[in-house]
Amino acid sequence: MSAYIQFFIGHKDTFLPIGTFSRNNAIYRVFDDIAKWGKIRPIGEPILDDVEKITKEFINVSEKALARAEEEQGLIAKFNNSVEDKMEAYKDYSNYISEIREDIEDFKAAQQYLWFLRDILDSIKGTDFNKDPYLYVGVEVEGTVEELI
Numbered sequence: 001m002s003a004y005i006q007f008f009i010g011h012k013d014t015f016l017p018i019g020t021f022s023r024n025n026a027i028y029r030v031f032d033d034i035a036k037w038g039k040i041r042p043i044g045e046p047i048l049d050d051v052e053k054i055t056k057e058f059i060n061v062s063e064k065a066l067a068r069a070e071e072e073q074g075l076i077a078k079f080n081n082s083v084e085d086k087m088e089a090y091k092d093y094s095n096y097i098s099e100i101r102e103d104i105e106d107f108k109a110a111q112q113y114l115w116f117l118r119d120i121l122d123s124i125k126g127t128d129f130n131k132d133p134y135l136y137v138g139v140e141v142e143g144t145v146e147e148l149i
Contacts, residue, residue: 003028005035008136009120015040015136018120019113026103026110030054031137040138045121052114058107066100069093 005028007019021027030051035041073093076086117135124134 003037003140005031005137005139006040006141007117008040008138008141009134010040010042010136011134026055026058026106027113030058030110035137035139037139038141040136040141043117043135043137045118048114048118048121052111052118055107055111055114059104059111062100062104062107066097066104069097069100073097 002022002024004023005021005025006017008015008017010016019027034043034047034051073090076089076093079086079089081089120135
């Protein structure tokens with residue numbers, strides 16, 4: 001069973017959902033230690049700053065792993081193994097490289113969603129909305145407003 005992380009815009013006692021992501025999504029992964037189970041918590045610029053740093057680091061580490069895997073895949077031809085062993089190793093590296101590329105794309109998509117959240121926060125600066133928390137996040141959130149916070 002997959003859990004879902006949910007994002008909301010909240011003002012007074014109204015919460016509008018603006019995003020839901022499953023456990024296998026990069027957004028879930030970077031907010032995993034921040035979001036509460038069954039409850040919502042406000043997120044502001046400091047949290048977004050931290051999550052953006054985590055996302056950038058995931059991308060950087062993945063790009064380095066990709067470069068290393070591509071380099072190692074290129075060395076397979078020099079192995080002192082049978083053609084079948086080389087073909088199997090090449091196939092394994094190809095699969096691994098594909099997984100890394102997917103991770104990079106997932107984290108880049110997460111980065112764009114974080115920019116969207118930051119745009120929301122930036123757009124309310126200097127307004128009455130900025131006086132109260134405005135963005136919220138939670139995991140498996142259900143219930144009335146009083147139960148959520």
